[in-house]
Amino acid sequence: MARGDQHIHVEWRGGTCRVKWWSGEYLPNGRKRYESKGGFLDEDSALEYGQDKLYEIRHGTHVSNRDGATPMSDWLDDWLSAMDHAHTTERGYRSMIENHIRPYFKRSTLADIDVIAFRAFKKHVNGCVAPGTAKNVMMVFGMVLDDAVPRLIKVSPVERTRRRGRFVKRKKERKRDMSALAVEQLARNADAVFGRAGYVFMWTMAMTGMRPAELYGLTREYCYPNWPGTDPRTDPDEEERYDEDVERYGKGGDLMPAIRVERQVQHHDGALRFFPPKYGSARTLVVPPFLAAMLDDLLAGHDKEWVFPSIKGTSLGSTNFDYWYWRQIADGRPERGGRKPRPAMPAVPPFQGKRLYLVRHGHKAWLDEDVHSKFAVESRMGHEVPGVEGTYSSVTVPMERAIMKTLQERWETLQEQLKANPLIISQMFPIGDDAEEKAAGQGD
Incomplete structure (x- = not known):
C-alpha cells in the first residue's frame, strides 16, 4: 500500500x-x-x-544522496583545480592536502565527515606534526569543507574557535635589536662562505628589506647601476612609469640609485622559475650611496646573470640557502683542517638559531626608528596600505632621499666605530670557548 x-x-x-x-x-x-x-x-x-x-x-x-556520497578524494581534486592563488600559497595548500588530508580521508565520502570525524583528524594532525604546521593543515581542511556547502554537504563540520573567557596573549617570536655591527659580522661571515657576493648580499637585505626569494631572483637588468636603463619594459600599461623611472633613478647627477623588485624565484615542476613578488608587491627601492658603490663593484667583478650568485654561479634559490649558507653565517662554525681547510667564524647572537627573514624585520625597525613616513615605509616593505592613507598617499622624491640619508648615516656611524676601535667586531663576536658566554651576557 x-x-x-x-x-x-x-x-x-x-x-x-x-x-x-x-x-x-x-x-x-x-x-x-x-x-x-x-x-x-x-x-x-x-x-x-x-x-x-x-x-x-x-x-x-x-543535498542529494548522490552528492553526499562524493568521495573526498574526488572533491579534493575539484578543489585543487579551482584554486587561484599565488604560486607559493598554492604550493603550500597542495602540499598539505597531498601529505595529510588526502591520505587520511582516501576511503571517505563527504557525508562521512561529521564533527566527530573532524575532531579525530585534528587529534591525528596535532599528534604527528609541529603546532604551526597542524594549524595550517586544519585551516586548509576547513576551507575545503566550507566550499562543499551547500552543494555536497548541508553544513560544514568545522568547529570554529570562539574567544571566550580570559584573554591569552599570543606568543610572539623573540627578536633582538639589529645593530649595524651585527650586520657587519653577518656580512663578513657571508664573505667567508660565498665570497664578495655574500658580503654585499647581507648589506643589501639589511638596507632594502627585500624578501629572500626576491634577492635570490635579482638579476642584472633590475639592479643598480644598470636599472632603469636596462628595464625590459614588458608591460605596455606601465609605459608612463618606465619614463618616470628614467627621470628619477639611475647613476650620476641628481638621479637616485635604486633596485627594482619585479619578481622572485620559486621552484615549480622541478625547476627554478620566476614569479611575481609576494602579494604582487613590485616596487622600487632606493639605496644609500655606499651600497650603490658596492653593487657597482660587485657586478663589475663577475659576469653571472644573478646579482648574488651562489658558490657554483647559479641563483641562490637553487640551493638550500638556509642549510648551506645561512646557518653558518648566523651560527658560526669551527675551524677545519685537512685537504680543504677553513677558518672558524663567530656566531652572531641576535640571529643565532633564528631565521634569515629577521634581517628584513630589522630593516623595518631601522626605518621606524628614523621616523619616516608610514606610507613610504610600508610601500618599501611591499605591504599594501589600507584605507584613506593607501588611497591618497604616494612615495615622493623627498621621502626617498630621506630614507637614503638615514641609511647612509648608519653606515657612516659604523665606519666611525670601526675606525675608533678596529677590534670592536672581534670583541663583540668572539671566536672560541668564550663565545657562548659572551653571547649569553648580551641578553635579549
Whole structure:
C-alpha cells in the first residue's frame, strides 16, 4: 500500500516504512529521479521526513544522496583545480592536502565527515606534526569543507574557535635589536662562505628589506647601476612609469640609485622559475650611496646573470640557502683542517638559531626608528596600505632621499666605530670557548 502525491510516496517494505521523494531532477530517459530513505516505523514519520526534503529542494538547501556520497578524494581534486592563488600559497595548500588530508580521508565520502570525524583528524594532525604546521593543515581542511556547502554537504563540520573567557596573549617570536655591527659580522661571515657576493648580499637585505626569494631572483637588468636603463619594459600599461623611472633613478647627477623588485624565484615542476613578488608587491627601492658603490663593484667583478650568485654561479634559490649558507653565517662554525681547510667564524647572537627573514624585520625597525613616513615605509616593505592613507598617499622624491640619508648615516656611524676601535667586531663576536658566554651576557 502506498501513500503520497505526485512528488512523494510512502510505502511499507517488510516491517518498516520507506519514503521516496522527487529530487527535482530527471534521468537521461526523461523520467523523474527519486531518492529514498527507509527504516521508519510509521507512515506519518516517513511522510514528514519526505516533506522536509521537498522543502529543502524548493529552498535550495537540499543535498542529494548522490552528492553526499562524493568521495573526498574526488572533491579534493575539484578543489585543487579551482584554486587561484599565488604560486607559493598554492604550493603550500597542495602540499598539505597531498601529505595529510588526502591520505587520511582516501576511503571517505563527504557525508562521512561529521564533527566527530573532524575532531579525530585534528587529534591525528596535532599528534604527528609541529603546532604551526597542524594549524595550517586544519585551516586548509576547513576551507575545503566550507566550499562543499551547500552543494555536497548541508553544513560544514568545522568547529570554529570562539574567544571566550580570559584573554591569552599570543606568543610572539623573540627578536633582538639589529645593530649595524651585527650586520657587519653577518656580512663578513657571508664573505667567508660565498665570497664578495655574500658580503654585499647581507648589506643589501639589511638596507632594502627585500624578501629572500626576491634577492635570490635579482638579476642584472633590475639592479643598480644598470636599472632603469636596462628595464625590459614588458608591460605596455606601465609605459608612463618606465619614463618616470628614467627621470628619477639611475647613476650620476641628481638621479637616485635604486633596485627594482619585479619578481622572485620559486621552484615549480622541478625547476627554478620566476614569479611575481609576494602579494604582487613590485616596487622600487632606493639605496644609500655606499651600497650603490658596492653593487657597482660587485657586478663589475663577475659576469653571472644573478646579482648574488651562489658558490657554483647559479641563483641562490637553487640551493638550500638556509642549510648551506645561512646557518653558518648566523651560527658560526669551527675551524677545519685537512685537504680543504677553513677558518672558524663567530656566531652572531641576535640571529643565532633564528631565521634569515629577521634581517628584513630589522630593516623595518631601522626605518621606524628614523621616523619616516608610514606610507613610504610600508610601500618599501611591499605591504599594501589600507584605507584613506593607501588611497591618497604616494612615495615622493623627498621621502626617498630621506630614507637614503638615514641609511647612509648608519653606515657612516659604523665606519666611525670601526675606525675608533678596529677590534670592536672581534670583541663583540668572539671566536672560541668564550663565545657562548659572551653571547649569553648580551641578553635579549
